[in-house]
Amino acid sequence: MKRENKTQFALLGILTQYECTGYDIKKFIETSIGFFWNESFGQIYPNLKRLEKEGSIKSLRKKDSKGSVKIVYSITEPGRKKLQGWLAQKAEPVAYRHELLLKLFFGSQMQSPKVKEHLSRCNEHNRALLKNYTQIEKDIAQYKSTSPDWLYWRMTLQYGILSARMELEWADYSAKLIQSAKNKKQRDQK
Amino acid sequence: MKRENKTQFALLGILTQYECTGYDIKKFIETSIGFFWNESFGQIYPNLKRLEKEGSIKSLRKKDSKGSVKIVYSITEPGRKKLQGWLAQKAEPVAYRHELLLKLFFGSQMQSPKVKEHLSRCNEHNRALLKNYTQIEKDIAQYKSTSPDWLYWRMTLQYGILSARMELEWADYSAKLIQSAKNKKQRDQK
DNA sequence: GCCAACATGTAATGAGTTACATGATTAG
DNA sequence: CTAATCATGTAACTCATTACATGTTGGC
Numbered sequence: 001m002k003r004e005n006k007t008q009f010a011l012l013g014i015l016t017q018y019e020c021t022g023y024d025i026k027k028f029i030e031t032s033i034g035f036f037w038n039e040s041f042g043q044i045y046p047n048l049k050r051l052e053k054e055g056s057i058k059s060l061r062k063k064d065s066k067g068s069v070k071i072v073y074s075i076t077e078p079g080r081k082k083l084q085g086w087l088a089q090k091a092e093p094v095a096y097r098h099e100l101l102l103k104l105f106f107g108s109q110m111q112s113p114k115v116k117e118h119l120s121r122c123n124e125h126n127r128a129l130l131k132n133y134t135q136i137e138k139d140i141a142q143y144k145s146t147s148p149d150w151l152y153w154r155m156t157l158q159y160g161i162l163s164a165r166m167e168l169e170w171a172d173y174s175a176k177l178i179q180s181a182k183n184k185k186q187r188d189q190k
Numbered sequence: 191m192k193r194e195n196k197t198q199f200a201l202l203g204i205l206t207q208y209e210c211t212g213y214d215i216k217k218f219i220e221t222s223i224g225f226f227w228n229e230s231f232g233q234i235y236p237n238l239k240r241l242e243k244e245g246s247i248k249s250l251r252k253k254d255s256k257g258s259v260k261i262v263y264s265i266t267e268p269g270r271k272k273l274q275g276w277l278a279q280k281a282e283p284v285a286y287r288h289e290l291l292l293k294l295f296f297g298s299q300m301q302s303p304k305v306k307e308h309l310s311r312c313n314e315h316n317r318a319l320l321k322n323y324t325q326i327e328k329d330i331a332q333y334k335s336t337s338p339d340w341l342y343w344r345m346t347l348q349y350g351i352l353s354a355r356m357e358l359e360w361a362d363y364s365a366k367l368i369q370s371a372k373n374k375k376q377r378d379q380k
Numbered sequence: 381g382c383c384a385a386c387a388t389g390t391a392a393t394g395a396g397t398t399a400c401a402t403g404a405t406t407a408g
Numbered sequence: 409c410t411a412a413t414c415a416t417g418t419a420a421c422t423c424a425t426t427a428c429a430t431g432t433t434g435g436c
Contacts, residue, residue: 003425005395006289013296023415033295036288040397045417068404070415080299087293087300091308093315096286098226099196101349103277105223106203107342109270110277118281125283151371152297155364159291162363166356173352174345181341193397193422213387230425235389258432260387 007043008051012083015057015075017149022048022071032136032153035129035160048073056082104174115178119171126164126171133161197233198241202273205247205265207339212238212261222326222343225319225350238263246272294364305368309361316354316361323351 010033014025022044029039051057056079062072075083100118107115136157143150200223204215212234219229241247246269252262265273290308297305326347333340 003393003395006287006292007396010292013292013299016296016299021415022417027414033292036286036291037295038287041417042398042419043396049417068415083296084299087296088304090311091290091293094286094288094290096226096284096288097196097228098284098286098349100281100284101226101346102196102200102203102223103281105227105342105346106206106273106277107345108338109203109206109274114278121280148298151367152295155297155367156291156295158363158367159288159360162356162360166352170349170352173348177341177345177348195423197423211387212389217386231387231389232391232426233424239389258387
């Protein structure tokens with residue numbers, strides 16, 4: 001089973017939601033699905049060209065108010081079919097590499113304050129994320145009754161929210177686990 | 191900022207926990223950290239050779255009971271230092287690509303039963319994971335008072351448990367979200 | 381006797397990031 | 409006027425997976 005270039009489907013999917021430039025796609029990703037999906041320009045531009053060549057999308061050179069030319073892409077019917085074919089297939093399980101977890105798994109090789117540092121950084125990070133998500137929630141609320149996409153934006157956003165809460169809960173659990181181990185050690189030494 | 195080969199640190203870390211072969215490392219990963227970290231043979235063997243060349247690990251050809259030769263690796267002092275240097279550094283945020291979330295983000299392009307299919311598959315998957323984690327929890331319990339690593343095994347395992355519960359909760363939320371949207375639509379049509 | 385698992389690798393491939401290059405426009 | 413952002417790309421690189429190759433051992 002060959003590995004599949006998934007960037008193309010991300011691009012196709014975004015182009016079902018609005019017509020835009022490669023640059024716009026990057027911005028869109030950063031401000032919406034960035035917490036679970038990322039793309040770099042080095043992937044976006046070549047893939048857009050390839051998708052146009054195969055007929056899945058088409059481009060239009062548009063001049064904006066100031067006369068500068070932008071390349072605006074839109075999805076074609078074959079492109080939509082291609083996307084739908086992929087969407088219907090089973091999603092491959094995430095093979096993500098969680099660097100923080102790997103480091104903590106080797107925690108016995110670390111000095112104890114370092115472990116706590118990792119955990120409190122994790123806390124900060126997730127509190128910031130939650131704040132961010134709350135803002136996004138407000139931002140998309142306006143589309144609730146107007147866009148068929150809202151439902152799915154909200155659904156994925158909820159994943160982010162629950163995920164951040166979960167990590168906060170986990171960091172708390174972990175800190176307590178360490179503390180109780182330390183306490184036990186002290187008791188045993190007496 | 192160059193990307194760093196992180197496989198090497200995973201290998202070094204595992205070798206702090208026990209001396210073993212490349213094949214053992216693969217098995218170990220699958221049965222312990224596999225839910226947040228994976229490596230393929232195509233990475234493991236070349237990296238072991240490289241690490242030995244640079245002096246971070248050393249190998250020993252050992253004969254087992256049947257006389258077949260295995261290459262058993264162990265970590266060296268420089269290797270331990272190298273690992274500790276990496277462990278002390280800030281962990282990079284996960285750049286994981288969650289395929290299921292991407293598909294659902296484009297849910298409006300899917301037929302509604304397909305969405306439900308994705309969600310129920312997610313449920314099944316996580317229930318299986320939880321079962322698995324429960325087993326692991328029992329398996330490692332014996333090391334609670336004997337290994338300095340237990341604490342960190344338990345910690346990362348807890349991440350898995352909370353993570354699976356979270357996804358179950360999320361799938362439930364999502365199913366209800368869809369249902370309520372469908373109900374609303376029906377009411378509006380009347 | 382055969383299949384699964386053990387055990388160690390290499391080669392091909394491609395996916396994806398980072399860095400580089402270039403130029404226009406806009407906000408301070 | 410200068411820095412940041414918009415905007416479009418290419419080249420180099422490397423990480424990582426998949427497939428291939430080869431041989432052994434253990435269970436049914």
